[in-house]
Amino acid sequence: MVEQAGVNYGGAINAALRRCLAEDERTIFFGEDVGKPGGVFGVSKGLHAEFGNRVFDTPISETAMIGAGVGAAMMGMRPVVEIMWLDFAMVAFDQIVNQAANVRYVSNGKLSAPLTIRTQQGYLPGSCAQHAQNLEAFLLHVPGIRVCMPTTPQEAYDSMMSAHYCDDPVVVIENRGLYAGPKTEINIGAEPSEIGGSVLRREGSDITIVSWGPIISEVLAAGDQMPSRGIDAEIIEAVWLNPFDWNGLIRSVKKTRRLLVVHEANVTGGFGGEILARVVEWDIQVSHMRRLGLPDVVVPASPVLMNELRPSAESIVAAAVEAIWCRS
Amino acid sequence: MVEQAGVNYGGAINAALRRCLAEDERTIFFGEDVGKPGGVFGVSKGLHAEFGNRVFDTPISETAMIGAGVGAAMMGMRPVVEIMWLDFAMVAFDQIVNQAANVRYVSNGKLSAPLTIRTQQGYLPGSCAQHAQNLEAFLLHVPGIRVCMPTTPQEAYDSMMSAHYCDDPVVVIENRGLYAGPKTEINIGAEPSEIGGSVLRREGSDITIVSWGPIISEVLAAGDQMPSRGIDAEIIEAVWLNPFDWNGLIRSVKKTRRLLVVHEANVTGGFGGEILARVVEWDIQVSHMRRLGLPDVVVPASPVLMNELRPSAESIVAAAVEAIWCRS
């Protein structure tokens, strides 16, 4: 039964969590301040009141939280654990890398850990170094962990639902700058789809730009500016990074023969390198490939400094112009 | 004053630690079982007896250990902290990613953290999943952390010395399979060199193979087998991964026009992708580039299974043959 709801990004996640809790008894949801206070970003508002002790606040113990998620999932629950910032998961990274990721493989499939870790990341103006990193590349180097980064209300709703019904650990990386965004009508109630998939955000023929996370809005803005420079960009949002929609990417690159990857993470060791490497290894003939991301620097707190570093519509347009005019 | 010493890999590290402790009062060295027992792998044998409480055993508290290293370094010491397996650093990853890495940048250079973390990693036959990962790519995505992976006694000695005198945090990744290797004559006592640098392990003209870690021995064996297949490989060992010797790599690739990266880490998100991406971005004309690594799988304990997965001289030769004959 597909219904519509007018929600913003945070509201969409709230709606998805509510639905998981309502329709699936195995769901529990916990994290710091997510219960009675309804979450530092208000995302879980009302859930504790509605679902009682299935939604609860935890001590500031990320290792215990994620570990408890792994253990509960092993016993057949479908826990959703909120880690307030992905940066904070570093104190508990063992529970993701060495524990959650291994459960199914090492037990030869006798156990699984259908755990969803909801978290958010990224630099907003004024974020300090320890609250500003884009760390998806770490997770993408861990076999056994699935990762998505929704940026619209519909994507957020859908990916939370897919993550919940996935039989393996999924990290859903949200962004605090999006929670209070504009309301849009989204479909709710449809059968959750399998994890995976990308969204074609703009069709074009000259260059493929693949991106993920909130920087996609800069990419889209850049895409809109490009026609005036004679460039027609195709823009793919990789909502799911694992599994990644390689087929969609290949199709597009075969058409445009040019590729630009834009991510907010530091360039070196970021997932952009993986994408370029795969295009090379698959022998797709391209005339130009580049990455755009944060230079290899810790994020400074001052927005004045941060703005010098972060990719922007401007730098994205410039990269596209270079791809088309300087090197074709 | 350059002297010679006949040491194996473990002995070389022991010699370097002894020298740091002897010539630099700021040196302290601690970790689990490194003091009185002399280390689980015997690498620190005799150091506690010689240097007393400057070499000591710690509780099994990696977060406290690395944190203590960061704090002591901030106060002007030159601590060396041993983390028995890099896998175990996952319980304390915050202290590397969010703490050590930030000290100099965020304080605008008023503080630094000249800390050396000695650790080792990798899969040997029978290693269980949690003692088998090759995690260098995580560290290479963290601006502010330096990384090296020595594999010979001389490299181990030199990189430990360079790490010690580096003013920023360095992770020295060793390998337990190498510690008890054959003794060789190495130079000790020379002025420590700056961090960085690679070693040209074989000169050749047909294909550049860049690799790091103990898999280099498979690469070298493969290189020896290749002439019979009409291939003359150039083999670069990237002893330092950050800073990486990009110039050395470029020089070689410009000559051979073919590149193969071999690492033991999982392929997806591994540092091989970064290398291919850079070659692309620097517009170096190549006819063929590939990566070889562990497929995206948790390491199984049984050597029978593990051997199906790990790169070997055989698979390296095959990759080179493909590069030369199927696609030039």
Add this chain to the structure above:
Amino acid sequence: MGNDKRVEHLRDMIEIRLFENAVFDLRVSGEYVGSTHLYNGQEAIAVGACAALGEGDAVFSTYRGHGWAMARGVPALSLFAELLNRTGGICEGRGGSAYFTAPDHGFFGENSIVGAGAPIAVGAALAAKYDDSDRVTLTAFGDGAMNQGAVTEAMNFAATFDLPVIFVCENNSYSELTPIRDMVREQDLTRRPEALGIPAQKIDGNDVVAVEAAISGAVAEIRSKSGPVFFEMMTQRLQGHYVGDPEHYRPKGEIESYKDIEPIARLRRELNSNGITDAELEQITAEASKTIDRALSQAKMLPGLEQTAVRDVREHVYG
């Protein structure tokens, strides 16, 4: 507790001991490779504890967990097979010595990261609040693990939410190669859980009867909805931390000093004085020995992993 039950415990402990001895030989002779941590000397803890648990209860141990797996009823055959790269191994070769896992037997596995099993066990206990079971979860870890933050976090989490979990600290006096007494200032480890509001008790971990009694009591309390309980079980290991450990750090004569207090010797003596004859005791050992020998020879006859598991080596993986 009557003699019958004691005899059963003795048999179980001897089987574990003989299993481990066999493992030692296999490892030393190179019939398999990989890091191996034996349970010799600590058998009373797993055997006593598992005797007090029900089928539906969940056990999480560390890498030093062969004894726990066996005490949960996992057949020695499937453990030998796991080590010897045979199909039919408990994890088809993916787990190995340090990662035995048998959920069918309520054994949710070993764990090779010190302290990491405790939070996961707490999660299993958390699940019991919602899944209408009366499952009790037990997690075992060493003295050294007490210094790993994960264990404190897990205990506090369990205390805060009154979770049905039993923490068993097997204090064998060493954290790997270093005496625990040198790595803590306060020697009484039960003070830590107490400081978190968890009732805690020191138990003679060499006394299988005492162990069973302690865990039985805890299980009864927990099933009637009380929160976590902690036991520090005092014991010793009778060999190196791992197979191959030269034990240079071990004071001379230490192992000999355990000769009479280690759990099997102790229980034999007790049964002796309860009227069980030496001949009867030898009979038990002989039977246990047969059981283990048979399991080993059966395991050796299983097909190698080459034939099956290799084909599926990438299954259950998500790159």
Add this chain to the structure above:
Amino acid sequence: MGNDKRVEHLRDMIEIRLFENAVFDLRVSGEYVGSTHLYNGQEAIAVGACAALGEGDAVFSTYRGHGWAMARGVPALSLFAELLNRTGGICEGRGGSAYFTAPDHGFFGENSIVGAGAPIAVGAALAAKYDDSDRVTLTAFGDGAMNQGAVTEAMNFAATFDLPVIFVCENNSYSELTPIRDMVREQDLTRRPEALGIPAQKIDGNDVVAVEAAISGAVAEIRSKSGPVFFEMMTQRLQGHYVGDPEHYRPKGEIESYKDIEPIARLRRELNSNGITDAELEQITAEASKTIDRALSQAKMLPGLEQTAVRDVREHVYG
């Protein structure tokens, strides 16, 4: 303690309060952006503690550390400048509200990862064993941080090696938006360090005199080579966890109930009854107000980061 010293403490506390009020206004009006955690209500702890420390001692705080920076003597000007994206900011804009760092003042910085500062402080204390200093290190963290494994590990490490460090837990009864009492079973947090062998004491953290006395005592003991000490300082915060926190979780009337016990009101009352007149007290406030106002207007006149720091934005970085 005489009136003079009390008056000095009052002035310091008021300066911090007014600094934080100014910061609140700047943040709310959007003159700068970024997460900001104010110290209002907890001033007696930083002021009392820093009064007991010497120049060569080292302080590590959390993100709620503006008061600690000021109590260590870091000029308000350089803190305002840091927030307002001006050159001359204490970290030239790289640190921001949550990462003030001023080693010249023995202030080794804020830290925005809960609990992470404790192990680092322990490292600074470790260094003092070797560097011939008699440095005492003090690390402050919140009640909620007690549940972070890092803090237990740090305390145990310090206890095991008798390190010269003072752990100050500022118990303001909330971990962000959640009452600490709901997140622990045992309410007395001093039991935790005690269980690790660390002497621990609860202190009225609103009483600057009591705080100074406690820390002075600890410093004296530590300088004569005793090990770590722990204080749970009972206090309250007088506003949200961060600027912008709507504080829905806060029971009605709670803040009002603090009116008379919060440290500034308390000390004013005390001085009043010691014979200091209201007029004299107002005079102190007026002077403090002038100091802070002047610092702010000076900061606003500093050149923006655009002019200098931007050029060097990639310096000290190692990609």
